Amino acid sequence: MKNARILVVDDEENIRLLFKEELEEEGFEIDLASNGIEALDKLRGGHFDLVVLDIKMPGMDGIQALNEIKNANKNQPVILCSAYGEFKQDLSSWVSDGYVVKSADTRELKQTIKNILGI
């Protein structure tokens, strides 16, 4: 699944750009969304092998988006990505398939993606 389709969701344009360039180098096909609603639209419009979802976003935050995504398709793999290691998730919500702390060093992100995709 070297050319897997990945949807990167982040409200920060330069983060989206960084992740896109870094992940494209790994051979993935990247699409972008700047918030939860846009992400849900894109997911309805086509298939993605993985969603990388920022937690803190205006409008619909990452946790809400995760629940919507999993409600629509519980087999959709999602990685949560946040600036720091703490977020409140109530017990009824869905659990993500992976969790990565945002860092300038993108190796952890890449490795987590590869693990989930089974590469």
Place this chain on the structure above:
Amino acid sequence: MNPVDLLGKIIEISHSNLELSSRITSILNIISRDMNSEEVIIYTFDKDRRLTCRYANQKSVLFKILNQYRCHVGEGIVGSVAQRRSPLFYTMRDIPPRFGCLFYPELDGRLENYKLFAFLPLADDSYLYGVLVLCAASRDTLHDADKIFLSILSREVGGILRSYDLILSSKKRISELATLTELGKVLTSNAEPNELLKHIALIIAKSLNATFVTIMLGYSFLKRDAQRFTYGIIEPSVQDHVEELEEAAARLLRAVSIKDCAPDEYVDSFMYTLFSAPIASKNRVLGTLTICAEKTGQNYALGEDGQYLISTIANYISSGLENTLLNTRLRDTVRELGDAQKRLIEQEKFRSLGEMTASIAHEIKNPLVIIGGFTKRLARQIDIDRTENKYIRIILNEVTRLESILNEVLNYVKETPLVAETCNINDHLDEVLYLLTSDASWEEIEVAKAYDSTLPPVACDSQQLKQVLINILINAHEAMRGRGTITIQTRQSAYESRPFAAISIADTGGGIDPAIIDNVFNPFFTTKERGTGLGLAISNKIIMNHKGHIDVENVAGKGVTFIIYLPAKNHTTKEELL
């Protein structure tokens, strides 16, 4: 001397400043001479209302004999005169045989010398002070004028005795009042209970000339080290009686004396008088006041009415004492409340600071990731040998540093739940030490261990505890610049009477400047060139979350000892901690 001159002389003497006994003796000498009476003797009452021969004219020969005997009112001629309060006059021939008690063996062959005996009560309209006895060898009759004159004289002498009595009792009252005033001053002062009680004991002892005064407080009332406050030294022979009397006074809610506790013969042979009274307020016994004085001592205050006096004093001090004790408690409570409030404000300040810090850190994180991320991409595109690449490395290093600071900050402000388990502190210490000392930089550091092998386990989050230990040990290592001795001790300890396990870690790194010692647990406070100032703040927070605390003992110029106190397991259960 004519009767008027005589009376004048007597009145002059009675109003003089002479001692009581010399005044009376002078008067008796005059009577003896003027009335032609070889013996002029006065009986007065003892404390137990028995008549004793106390005064006589100078030339009296009977005094030495009579003064060995005492009689009750109604007993013998003297007793009979005292009872009837009317004079009796006899010649040797007509003394009734029933008054035989006059004829003590030593008087044999002496009384026969006298022809006339006169017995007069020393009394005014309401009080009787004693009996005046005259024996005359050279006359056998008294004219009516002489009798009237004698009765006037006896009134005068009664008056002298009475005023002396009044002076004595007012002196006593005044000294009681002075004692109470002094006590009042102390009770209304703002003294600490301990000081107050010592002071009270001292005042009472001084004013009553007591051998010792001891105040025992009920245990439930004053949770302090000392429950007994004593002035003087408790006689070992009296010790048992003191406790017995205290118990009786508290139980009966009234003043008791040694007489209430021991048989009469014993009390009579006893060297001391002993009184105990309850210090009670609204029928609640706060404690007891016990006074002991030597019987032979010059203390008229502790005689017959000692019980009355001691209960007066005990009553007097009870309310003041209760006020002081309540005041002290109140003061303690107010101080505790103040401290608690201060802590709350600190916590609140800290919480909002924490929230702000978290949100700032979060906002900074994204730009940092972007800067760092793209710089890394840039680095990959530039030849490794070029100067630009060196600059890029510098940027990346700084980004990495910033990121680790941010992580630490966020780590500090976030609420970390405890994963409590039963921990053996000694094992954890060894584990951490093994980890640290395997590094080469620890080669020149000597670690001295003094573990208490019986240290009970504590309930704690072992990961977090290890983090605390590592923080403190690394600080010690840095303070000593890699060379010195770290002494680690574990022991059982108590804080506010609860069991704690204490871990002390002492270094020889020169100590902390006393001016900044109060800041060491404050977040972002650091003395290191490259530190976040969060290590000890996080450690402190972790230990506080465990319901423990960290103490710092600092010897400037020598070293610092950090002491971690964790509640021992038998006190804080896992549930309590979570």
